Amino acid sequence: MNTKEDPVAETSRHLEHTEKTRLLSTSRSVDRGLRIGHPKAASKARKLLVMLSCVMQLFICNGIGYGLSVMYAELVVVLDAKRADAALVQSLNMGLSAGAGILFAGFIKKYGPGICIVVASVTSSIGLFVSCFANGIGLIICFTGVLTGLAMCVCYFASFVTISLLFYKDPGFYLISMTCGTSLGQFIIPLFFEIFISQYAWSGAFILLSGLCLNCLQFGLIIHFSRDFFYKGNVQNNKSLRASAFCDVSLLTDYLIWILWSNCFLLALTANVEAWFIVDHAVSIGLTRESGSLMVSAVGLGNLIGRIIGSAIRLKCTKTPTVYHWIYLCVLTAAIHLFVPNVGEVFPLILACLATGIAMGTTAAQAPAIMFEASGLDRYPQGMAMVNVMYGIGEMLGPLLGGMVKDLLGTYDLIFYIASGVSAYMSVSTIVAAYSIRRRVLWTLPIKRFGIGLCMLWELYWDV
Structure with missing residues (x-):
């Protein structure tokens, strides 16, 4: 009796898994023979320690x-800097830390993520420390914006590499959980900025922040001394992966991918306008800088809540393409952007910032799954790498353009209205992307099944 499973059914289920797989499910890739040997088994305590690192x-x-949005408002006043120049500090720092990691991927692979984090933490600390001696905004742009931003991108990118190497069998859950560190930092560290500036002025705050960056060093050492537990793949296969990592022409000719990349760029460009400018906006309408700092922290807290909600939505709505959720989330975000410039009291603005953070966190948490559903398993690494680049460019340009608008018009109102319009456009373009993904699932899969069926019939004919 032939107990072998029907190849057509088996292939069909594989195709369905490719179209609607869970976020970053890489266990099958590992099981297909990418390993040349198992690494040492890490204990639960070590895994937890590396995860926390x-x-x-x-x-x-x-x-x-x-938190540089708090420093932005202080530098405008103390150094008498143009808002466009002061915003360049934060835009460069956030843009480079998010999108420049691809430049250092070779170093991280060659020397290991731990050593790279150690070097980067010292470099970022130096950049912040030198900024305390600045007499103008130019030195701060160079050292805090560029040098510290480039160093932080190494720490940021190496963390994702570390998790994928240690939890190589199924890193998806751990990668999602790790991103909660971003939201916690956005919630807590702006409060540190406010305390440091209030007690030690802006120059003393840079010194204390440089010490805070050095904490990355000890965690980098923990990662480095855990390297024996990291996954090491087949050397020959890794060479082929490196050769094709950024050369998939089909991505560049796929209009659906470009729609999603554009939306990721627009998300990074406008979704953070409250976080970037709410402190200076609060001061300009007669509120205190301290209340503005609370609003920034409210955005960070909302971002944490939103990421948890986004993960829950992804786990519960497994049969619904993830991109569908962006349609109503972008409409909600557009409404919140419209609300902010039309209120002038502290408590409503704090609630608006909390709502903004929730909407943004929920939206951003689903981006990796959306890209997977659009690009498929084979093209996902390249597609997600470009998503990070789009995020970096958007976060670099957003504060700069916003500061220029404020210098020209004297108010931030137009910035919030533009952000609202962009969010509305993203909802419309997401409908187009959702339709395209649905059409691929409904038409591509049956066509592939039909082709496989013909091949099976041909083989049966020759067997007879």
Whole structure:
């Protein structure tokens, strides 16, 4: 009796898994023979320690970049700097820390993520420390914006590499959980900025922040001394992966992928306008800087809540394409952007910032799954790498353009209205993307099944 499973059914289920797989499910890839040997088995305590080390990398790196919105309002006043120039500090720092990691991927692979984090933490600390001696905004742009931003991108990117190497059998859950460090940093570190500036002025705050960055060093050492437990793949296969990592022409000719990349760019460009400008906006309408700092922290808290909600939505709505959720989330975000410039009291603005953080966190948490559903298993690494690049470019340009609008018009109202319009456009373009993904699932899969069926019939004919 032939107990072998029907190849057509088996292939069909594989195709369905490819179209609607769970986020970053890489266990099958590992099981297909990519390994040349199992690494040492890590204990639960070591896994937890490495996990916490990676969470702290995101906590510090993203938190400092996010908290620069508090420093932005202070530098405008103390150094009498143009808002466009002061915004360049944060835009460069956040943009480079998010999107420049691809430049250092070779170093991380060659020397290991732990050593790279150690070097990067010292470099980022130097950049912040030198900024305290600045007499103008230019030195701060160079050292905090560029040097510290480039160093932080190494810590940020190496954390994802570390998790994928240690939890190589199924890293998806751990990668999602690790991103909570970003939201925690965005919630807590802006409060540190406010305390440091209030007690030690802006120059003393840079010194204390440089010490905070050095905490990445000890966690980098923990990661480095756990390297024996990291997954090492087949050397020949890794060479082929490196050769094709950024050369998939089909991505560049796929209009659906470009729609999603554009939406990711627009999300990074406009979704954070409250976080970037709410402190200076609060001061400009007669509120205190302290209340503005609370609003920034409210965005960070909402971001954490939103990421948890986004993960829950992804786990519960497994049969619904993830991109569908962006349609109503973008409409909700557009409504919140419209609300902010039309209120002038502290408590409503704090609630608006909390709602903004929830909407943004929920939206951003689903981006990796959306890209997977659009690109498929084979093209996912390249597609997600470009998503990070789009995020970096958007976060670099957003504060700069917003500061220029404020310098020209003297108010931030137009920025919030533009952000609302962009969110509405993203909802419409997401409908187009959702239709395209649905058409691929409904038409591509039956066509592939039909082709496989013909091949099976041909083989049966020759067997007879």
